Amino acid sequence: MSVEAAALDQWYTLGALRDFPQGESRRRLLGTDLAISHIGDRFSVGDLPVRTDYGHLWTSLGTPRPLFDIPEVHEADRRRVYCGAVTVRASGLRLIENFLDLAHFPYVHSDVLGVEERPEVARYEVEQRRDVDELWATKCEFFQPRAAASAEGGQISQYMYRVVTPFNVMLYKTPPTAPNRWDMVALFVQPVEPDLSIAHPYMLVIDDSSTEAELVGFQQMIFLQDKIVLENQRPRLLPLQPGRETPTRADLSSVLYRRWLKEKQLRYGVEEPAAFA
Amino acid sequence: MSWIPLALSRDVPPGTTRAVILDGQELVLWRGEAGTIQVWEDRCPHRGMRLSFGFVRGDSLNCLYHGWQYGAGSRCMRIPAHPDLEVPPSIRATALEASESGGFILIDRGETMPPPAIPAETPIASLAIDAESGTLLQLCGAKLLAGADVFETRLDGIALTLGWHAVRSGHLMLHAVARDAGAESRALLALHDLRASAERKAA
């Protein structure tokens, strides 16, 4: 299967740097097997471009523009938390879209990120920032009974979302402990096959009370709660044809995301138009 | 074309969902308080989530992903993210023509004809079998009933009505009811033997 330029010309993570042993190891990306060499502090992936930013190994099968910036990584008081890779039998685009979704909190993350009694998604704003080619959703709000590992009680959480490439996204939310700052949770997706993905959640958080295991456990809990949904969406690939699914106002960010993918002519992980009549 | 049995009525009591695969197509069977069996495509029109993972409340089926609530007529009644929204009637799940007879849940695939009248009997079990229906019919020396994929046979001296549906090539679900009560355990053991014979023959 040939992969289109829109998918090739992107940066993808292959995992956290610390998870690569010294010597050779193997990973798979966009249906291609890759040999990774790790000697001392040096990483190489054949003769592909390589970056080691944000504690992760990055590569590309095409000609990517510079790797996106995560300014929060330079703030000294943030804890960097690697949450472990999780394999999901779904299109990576489904993973990103779910990450942008607020409306599922009361049902999929019940009594943690949402409660059934307060399911309303208030109007929020979305924009495509064409100068940097990123999508942003801002002014998102949701009532959460236990917004983070360190949360003691309920709060109205503020969220912002930032989509930097079709398979890389981050969210910012108000931490229970520092209301004037933003916690950052990133989801780096490694598309292995069109319908098979490895998720690499990564956090830069303001939290000096939780243990590392508590922070990791919280994020793993959230992510594995999503997995049961992601693997049971039909089709497994993301449909872009209008009418195939039914968005509402709460899905504004998903609508913008799908439009952006179409504009980019991205097809990897997208349902083929001919797949249904 | 005829009615196809998908499950035993007993196995979908009120308040539950059951996922069934028919020729590769994912279906959800569910029953609300009112008791009428529902057979739908196993897919929420919103974001494609399988509704069999959802939850039944009263007489509605609710999607696990975002809580979209569907009434027995398959119309979406409520979208929790927008509590005040009057949901347009065009938003609905895809329902199939379903009926119950003789302890089986059946769907009509093809031309519409009345559901078959199968006498009320004692439910035994549904069994997954790695074989084709032809192999089963051959082993049972069965007599097909008109209008449905259902046949009568005797196993270990027990009179049974059996129905089946194909899950995919080489794999089917067999649904069994006994014509008389009293020998249920023995009937199930006989069905286990039938399954073993069919799978040996298929292998």
Next chain:
Amino acid sequence: MLSLTDHVLSAESYTVRLFLALLHLPYNKIAADAYPGGEIVPVLRDGQTVLRDPGLILAHLSRSYDSAGSWLPAADAADVARWLAIAATDLAVLSEARRVAVLGAKGNLAVLNQKGRAALRTLDDHLAMRRLKGKDWMVGDGPTIADLAVFPHVMLSHDSGLGHEDYPAINLWQRRLRRLDGFTGMPGIPDYF
């Protein structure tokens, strides 16, 4: 106070969390770095007693905190023990498959899933036969720790791609179990059903 070294994704840890919840017992939960760190879970500490085997933990909690003796009925102790052993062997294959499919552990997923399907069929046959005899639970007349030991492995099988379409008796039994007072889910076992 009881303390449990726990990991949110572990099926074996969940068995213990679930039983503690059903017994309405307070306990101190310590998050372990089981993945990716590899710490061993669960570990239950009760005074001087330290237990690691999920079956032994369930039996210990039954004997110490279930005064009615309903979770480990004396009359059915042998049957319960047999299912605890199956949960730790034949059915634990399902959780091994899950670690391979989800967490990248080493193993042959196709072979594990084939064994897993055989184990699910055995359980479904057992539950179907029990129901024909008017019994709702795996052993005896009510829920026991045999049900609890088996439940997580069975419920999480979809994580390695094994659905429950083939197992109608399992489908009804797990719904019954989720209706028990005090029931709690885990990621992959929704609270809603």
